[in-house]
Amino acid sequence: MEPQVKQDIRGWYDLREQIKADLARSKKKNVILTEINQLLILRNFATLRLKGFERIPASQEIARQWHEGEGVHFARRIRQLACHYQLFEQLPIEKRGGDRGHSLLNDEHVQAAARQYLSGLAAGEVTPKLFRRALNEQILPTLGFHLKTGLSNRTARHWLIKLGWRRTRLKKGVYMDGHERPDVRKYRDKEFLPRMAEYEKFMVQWVVEGKGQEMVRKEPQLMPGEERIIPLFQDESSLHAREYKANVWLCVGEQKLMKKGRSRIIHVSDFVEEENGRLVIHDEHGNIVKDAQRINYPGSNGDPWWDHIQLLSQVDNAIDIFEEAHPDCVALFVFDQSSAHASLGPDALRAFDMNKSNGGKQRKQKDTVIPMNNPTAELRSKVQRMTTDTGEAKGLRQTLEERRFNITGMKAKCSPVCPFENDCCCMARLLSKQDDFHYQESLLELKIKARGHLCIFLPKFHCELNPIEMYWGWCKYRYREVYKEKFEDAKRVARECLDACPVEVIRRFFNRSWRFMDAYRKGLKGKAAEWAVRKQKSHRRIAQSAMMSIDALVS
Ligand SMILES: [Zn+2]
Structure with missing residues (x-):
């Protein structure tokens, strides 16, 4: 039988006692020397960890004691052994025979x-x-x-x-391709998380207190003149009219289904918030009288497909509702990155849409200002026209040469994609990394800021940071349980399910996302972050005690 990972990963204090017991038993049973050695090493490791050594110094210290000279590899094996023991609470079993493929x-x-x-x-x-x-x-x-x-x-x-496929009924794993991509991490760690931490100081927190599991509202400490911030997380999702199978296998991130047989699609775009659950206004009887949610039924002789123009108009309406529902508060709109990209506007600066030479079929882009970090100082803050004197769209080569970049021998674009962490592999990449191209405000941002509210975009591939993803999961689960005969039934069931999620549940979804942010701030990633978030169910943050027993998951 394969060993199972322990549900509850224990700290080194408990484990050291168990290692001692294992060791006593091994000595009596005359087991082979390597097993005893492994246990001795583990006991040593546990002792050092409890004395305050970090994982790596602890393993190095033991390596030094056991094998003078050949430290690095041995120290790594010690850490692997410690990790295995903390997860399975037993020594690794040597594999025998084939593993049947x-x-x-x-x-x-x-x-x-x-x-x-x-x-x-x-x-x-x-x-x-x-x-x-x-x-x-x-x-x-x-x-x-x-x-x-x-x-x-x-x-x-x-x-x-x-x-990467998940049975959608299971909780969705968070570990995805691209999660740890350097550019994605840089945005997450250097921009998104610090800004969110700053905003959180102005937010109400919902914390679980005591055994009753009641959520208690904690007001932020505001100075005179400061306004409370309420975050609104937006996303879109589709339901299939005839979807009622409880179990389907989908690739992680594949929730945006577009076609399945001839089944009609119900497309929803909405916001979740911690105060009222969804962004709505109730009358005195508790009926919803205003709702920021947009549902449409795209496809043949239906509504048009959802696009950024519709999103912009939805946001306008959402701001009206927000200001009525929460007077004297500031909304923090949180969107997916793709929404920002889609709403840059028709004349946005996009290096990868440009050709090497001027003219031709390429789109005309708006004029720009050469940024302050251009290598040639006297060009900084000068206006750069993006069309030539003859009215043609400017190409990559002339645009870069005017900024006095040396592009001799540089290709226009990499094929099929640029390598990571290289800002001058090709002309398009180089230009796209210039501040005026890189930091363009999308129409979404402009609209929201113009009305006095805030806007931020989630790092790519981090759907666990968006509580609305869990809300979709909650609604879809219920939706699939109901058999729908006609499209009209499907529409009705969809609306019922979308309205059924209690605000208390939505607040817990939020807390899960806040915990993920906290875990990433503490340097946890992948499985370790997931574990810490699960472990601290009732909190908004990851406690220090949980960090102590996490060696096993940090590799
Ligand atoms: Zn490139």
Whole structure:
């Protein structure tokens, strides 16, 4: 039997007692020396950690004691051993015999082929059984792998999860491709999180107090003249009219389904907030009289597809409702990055839309001002026309040369994409990183600021920071449980489900997102952040005691 990760990861004080007991038992049973050595090392590690050594110095100290000279590799193995023990509370079991194809997924060709196969299927069609058959009959044989017995459904299910597919009924994992991309992390850690921390000082906090699990409202400490901030998280989601299967397998992040058979789509764009749950105004009987939510039914002879123009008009209306619902408060609108991108306006500066040379089919862009960090000082703050004297759109080469960049031998654009963390791999990337191109205010930002409110964009790939994602999950779960005969039924059920989520539940979704932000500020990532957030269910922050038992998850 495979060992299971302990539900509750314990600190080194408890574990040291257990290691001592294991050690006493091993000595009696005459077990092989390496096992005793491993336990001695672990006991040592636990002692050092309790004395206040950090993980790495602790492992280095032990490595120094055991093997003089060859420290680095051995110290790393000690940390791996400690990590394993903290997770499983037992020593690693040496693998014997084959693993019936389990490790095949480590092969990058198998991974790539499996991904292509899966993403070629319509959303919602993926099942472990279908995947298993494809692997055994199609994918593996074409790659030259022949298994005697074939993979099992269980393995197929395992692989699906490893490849990023989740059964939507399960809680959505947060670990996604791109989460730790350097540019994404930089925006998250240097801009998004510090700004949110600043805004949080002006927000009401809802904290769980005592055994009763009641949420208590904590007012912010405001100075005279300061205004309370209420965050509003926006997002969009689609429901399928005939969707009632409780279990479908979707790739993480694949919630925006567009087509599934001939089923009609119900598209929702909405905001959640901690005061009232959704951005609404009730009358004295508790009926909703004003609602910032927008539902439409796109598709053939239906409404048009949702776009940024509709979002802008929704935001206008949302500000009206907000100011009526929360007089004397400032709204902090939180959007997905893609919304910012989409609403830059028709003449936005976009380096990747430009050609190398002037003219041709490229879009004309607005004139700009050369930013203050341009390498050539005398050009700074000078206006740069983005059309030529003959009225043609300016290309990359002339735009950069006018800013006196040396672009000799530089290609126009990388193909297919630019490498990470390289700002001058090509002309388009170089220009896109200039401040005037990089920090453009979107129409969303301009509109919101003009009306005296605040606006911020979530880092890419971080849907766990948006509480509305959990709200969608909550509503969709209920929606799928109901069988809908006609499209009219589907519309009614959708509205009922979207209105059914209690404000108390939405506040808990918010707290989960606040905890993720706190975990990232404390340097946790991936699984460790997820674990810390789960562990501290009733709080808004990650406690120090939880940080202490987290060695196991930080790798
Ligand atoms: Zn490039």
